[in-house]
Amino acid sequence: MKVIIIGGGIIGLSIGRSFLKKGYSVTIIDKDEIGRGASWTSGGMLAPQSEGLDKGVFLDLCIESRDMYRGFIEEIEDETGVETGYWESGIVCPAFSEDEADLLKRRLEIYRSEGLTGKWLDRKELEEIYSPLGSSILGGVLYDRDGQVDSRAILKALVTSVKNLNAEIINNCRVLEVEERDGIFSGIKTEKGYIEGDLCVVCAGAWSGQIVDIPVYPIKGEMLAVSTEGRPLDKIFYSSKAYIIPRKDRSRIVVGATEENVGFKEGNTVRGIKKLLEGLVSSLPDMEYRDLIEIWYGYRPSTPDLLPVLGKTKIEDLYIATGHHRNGILLAPVTAKIISDLIVERKESVYTQTFSYKRFER
Numbered sequence: 001m002k003v004i005i006i007g008g009g010i011i012g013l014s015i016g017r018s019f020l021k022k023g024y025s026v027t028i029i030d031k032d033e034i035g036r037g038a039s040w041t042s043g044g045m046l047a048p049q050s051e052g053l054d055k056g057v058f059l060d061l062c063i064e065s066r067d068m069y070r071g072f073i074e075e076i077e078d079e080t081g082v083e084t085g086y087w088e089s090g091i092v093c094p095a096f097s098e099d100e101a102d103l104l105k106r107r108l109e110i111y112r113s114e115g116l117t118g119k120w121l122d123r124k125e126l127e128e129i130y131s132p133l134g135s136s137i138l139g140g141v142l143y144d145r146d147g148q149v150d151s152r153a154i155l156k157a158l159v160t161s162v163k164n165l166n167a168e169i170i171n172n173c174r175v176l177e178v179e180e181r182d183g184i185f186s187g188i189k190t191e192k193g194y195i196e197g198d199l200c201v202v203c204a205g206a207w208s209g210q211i212v213d214i215p216v217y218p219i220k221g222e223m224l225a226v227s228t229e230g231r232p233l234d235k236i237f238y239s240s241k242a243y244i245i246p247r248k249d250r251s252r253i254v255v256g257a258t259e260e261n262v263g264f265k266e267g268n269t270v271r272g273i274k275k276l277l278e279g280l281v282s283s284l285p286d287m288e289y290r291d292l293i294e295i296w297y298g299y300r301p302s303t304p305d306l307l308p309v310l311g312k313t314k315i316e317d318l319y320i321a322t323g324h325h326r327n328g329i330l331l332a333p334v335t336a337k338i339i340s341d342l343i344v345e346r347k348e349s350v351y352t353q354t355f356s357y358k359r360f361e362r
C-alpha cells in the first residue's frame with residue numbers, strides 16, 4: 001500500500017512517520033525541501049492554555065496533543081538521537097492592565113473548572129521568575145503545563161526519523177493536481193511527472209487550497225531572535241504584546257509574532273519587527289541590550305473559522321490534514337493519530353466530525 005504525503009512540514013512528517021511505523025510504503029513530496037515551511041519558522045510553543053482557547057472540542061484536541069507530547073518526543077529522540085529542545089518550561093501570561101488581569105483571571109477559573117492547572121502570581125512573585133519586569137506589568141498567570149519544543153530541532157528529528165524508516169523523499173517538486181478515477185484517488189500530477197499511489201494525504205500547509213477545493217489561506221507572522229547573555233530566562237512570557245521564548249539549549253531567545261492577512265507577501269517589515277521589539281522591551285526591559293541574531297517570517301495555514309481541517313475529502317482515498325493556524329506544532333501528535341486511526345482502522349472520531357471539510361461546503 002503506497003501512501004503519498006503532499007507537504008513535508010511537521011504535519012506531513014508526523015503523519016508519514018506513523019504510516020511508516022505501521023509498515024506502509026510512504027512518499028513525502030515537497031515543493032521545497034522537507035522540514036521547512038511554516039513549521040520551521042514557528043515559535044514551537046505548546047500552549048493551549050496560554051493561547052486562551054475557549055472551552056470546547058478544539059481546546060480538548062489541543063490538550064490531548066499536549067498530553068501526548070512527552071511520549072512523542074521520547075520516541076523520536078530515542079529513534080534518531082536528535083535533541084528536540086522539548087521543555088515543560090511553563091508559560092507566564094503577564095497582564096499590562098486591570099482589564100487584562102480580569103480576563104486572565106476569568107480564563108484561569110474556567111480552565112480550573114475543566115480540571116486544568118494554573119495560578120495567578122502578583123508582580124512580586126513574577127519578579128522572582130525574571131526581573132526587571134516592564135513597569136506596567138501588574139501580575140500574571142503561570143500555566144505550568146504549557147511549554148515548548150524547538151521547532152527547527154523537532155523538524156530535523158522528524159526528517160531523520162522518516163529517512164531512517166525508509167520513506168521516499170522527493171524535494172523541490174511542486175504538486176500541481178490530485179487525480180481521481182471514478183471518484184477514487186489515483187495519483188498526483190507534479191511539475192516533474194505523474195506519481196501513482198493508493199492513498200494520499202494533503203498536508204501542504206497554507207498552500208493546501210491550491211491543491212484541493214478547501215478554503216485554506218496564509219496568515220503571515222514575523223519573528224526575531226535575540227542573544228542569551230545576561231540573566232537566564234527559564235519561562236516563556238506570552239502577552240498581548242509579544243511572546244518571548246528562551247530555548248532550552250540557551251542558544252537564543254525567540255520573539256514572536258505578528259499576524260497579517262497579506263497573502264504570500266515575502267520579507268520582514270520595519271513595522272513588524274518594531275512591534276516585536278517594543279513588545280519584548282515593554283515586557284522584559286533589559287532585553288534591549290541583547291544582540292539581535294535573526295529575523296524571519298512564515299505563513300500559518302488558516303481557514304475561515306481558524307480551525308483545522310482533518311480527515312476525508314470528497315474524493316475517496318484522498319485525505320486532508322491542514323488549517324492548524326497558530327497551533328500546528330502543538331497539534332502534530334494528535335493529528336498523526338487521528339489520520340492514522342481513520343485510514344488504518346477506519347475509526348471516525350468527534351475530531352474528524354467537528355473538523356471535517358464539509359463545514360465549508362455551500
Ligand SMILES: Cc1cc2nc3c(=O)[nH]c(=O)nc-3n(C[C@H](O)[C@H](O)[C@H](O)COP(=O)(O)OP(=O)(O)OC[C@H]3O[C@@H](n4cnc5c(N)ncnc54)[C@H](O)[C@@H]3O)c2cc1C
Nearest residue numbers: 007009011031037038039043044045175205221328329330
Ligand atoms: C510565525 C509563526 C509562529 C508560529 N508559532 C507557533 C507556536 O508557537 N506553536 C504552534 O503550535 N504553532 C505555531 N505556528 C503555527 C505552525 O507553525 C503551523 O500551524 C504548522 O507549522 C503547520 O504545519 P504544516 O506541516 O501544516 O505546514 P508547513 O510547515 O507550512 O508545511 C507545508 C509544506 O507543504 C509544502 N507544499 C506546499 N504546497 C506544495 C505543493 N503544491 N507541492 C508540494 N509541496 C507543497 C511546503 O513547501 C511546506 O514544506 C506558528 C506559525 C508561524 C508562521
